[in-house]
Amino acid sequence: MNAPPKHKLWRARPWMWAVLAALAVGCQAATKTVVAPPGRHSVRSGDLLVLSDFRLSPEHPLIRDLEALREHVSRSLELPPPREQVVVYLFETEAAYAHYLDTVYPGLPRRRAYFVGTPRELAVYTCWGERIQEDLRHEYTHGILHASLGRMPLWLDEGLAEYFEIGGPAPGRINGEYVVELPEALAGGWRPDLARLERLERFEQMQRIDYQEAWAWVHFMLHSTPENRQTLVSYLHDLRDQPQPAPLSKRLAEAQPSLDERFTAYLGSLTTLRSAEAASVP
Numbered sequence: 001m002n003a004p005p006k007h008k009l010w011r012a013r014p015w016m017w018a019v020l021a022a023l024a025v026g027c028q029a030a031t032k033t034v035v036a037p038p039g040r041h042s043v044r045s046g047d048l049l050v051l052s053d054f055r056l057s058p059e060h061p062l063i064r065d066l067e068a069l070r071e072h073v074s075r076s077l078e079l080p081p082p083r084e085q086v087v088v089y090l091f092e093t094e095a096a097y098a099h100y101l102d103t104v105y106p107g108l109p110r111r112r113a114y115f116v117g118t119p120r121e122l123a124v125y126t127c128w129g130e131r132i133q134e135d136l137r138h139e140y141t142h143g144i145l146h147a148s149l150g151r152m153p154l155w156l157d158e159g160l161a162e163y164f165e166i167g168g169p170a171p172g173r174i175n176g177e178y179v180v181e182l183p184e185a186l187a188g189g190w191r192p193d194l195a196r197l198e199r200l201e202r203f204e205q206m207q208r209i210d211y212q213e214a215w216a217w218v219h220f221m222l223h224s225t226p227e228n229r230q231t232l233v234s235y236l237h238d239l240r241d242q243p244q245p246a247p248l249s250k251r252l253a254e255a256q257p258s259l260d261e262r263f264t265a266y267l268g269s270l271t272t273l274r275s276a277e278a279a280s281v282p
């Protein structure tokens with residue numbers, strides 16, 4: 001499979017379940033081909049169920065990393081307990097993964113990983129490969145969020161997944177690509193606009209700069225001030241309990257005077273923040 005140069009633009013969105021289901025029905029009617037996702041072996045850890053056709057130890061570093069990720073996400077965002085499990089279908093080869101998706105979801109663009117939330121289950125589809133850890137961290141973050149909160153605005157769903165996909169000794173550290181590209185965009189005249197991000201409803205509307213801005217808003221909220229962090233945490237709680245919670249852009253603007261100027265200055269300081277971060281990480 002030819003991976004797109006920026007894989008993050010190419011992940012399925014939870015709302016796609018309806019499209020995917022329709023495609024699947026059409027496929028079954030047209031081809032009568034039966035394929036099954038991996039399922040000979042399973043590893044369960046809490047709300048995480050990993051199904052594969054090859055043996056994977058519960059002690060495997062990948063499983064341990066996902067467990068640590070779940071703890072990190074839940075603690076950082078003060079998430080309520082999950083209401084659903086997340087099933088990871090882990091194909092052994094890219095060919096098997098591609099064959100499954102081509103058969104069950106014909107016409108679906110080739111991506112390294114998909115998160116698909118349906119009324120039936122929260123599922124991650126991916127295959128073993130060089131970037132399996134990053135891909136699984138990103139998609140499982142979507143799963144954790146949806147299992148605990150049920151629904152997420154598109155931009156925040158992606159911003160949080162971008163933030164938490166970065167693992168290693170200091171999870172959630174500054175994205176090395178974005179720290180270069182966001183200041184360049186600013187210098188080129190681009191300006192952040194959270195209210196605009198909030199209006200994006202379809203994943204094909206989100207461009208690379210939107211993923212970067214979404215990541216940056218998450219980083220800003222989690223690392224700038226305790227008040228901004230609490231604004232995010234409160235919003236996530238309201239998402240679970242209220243049908244139409246007040247948007248984050250409004251809440252942040254009320255809690256943070258001169259929000260746009262503060263955020264733009266934060267973007268400008270990312271390089272400095274990253275240098276300090278690099279010096280503190282062994």
Ligand SMILES: [Zn+2]
Binds near residue numbers: 011138142157158161
């Ligand atoms: Zn994503």
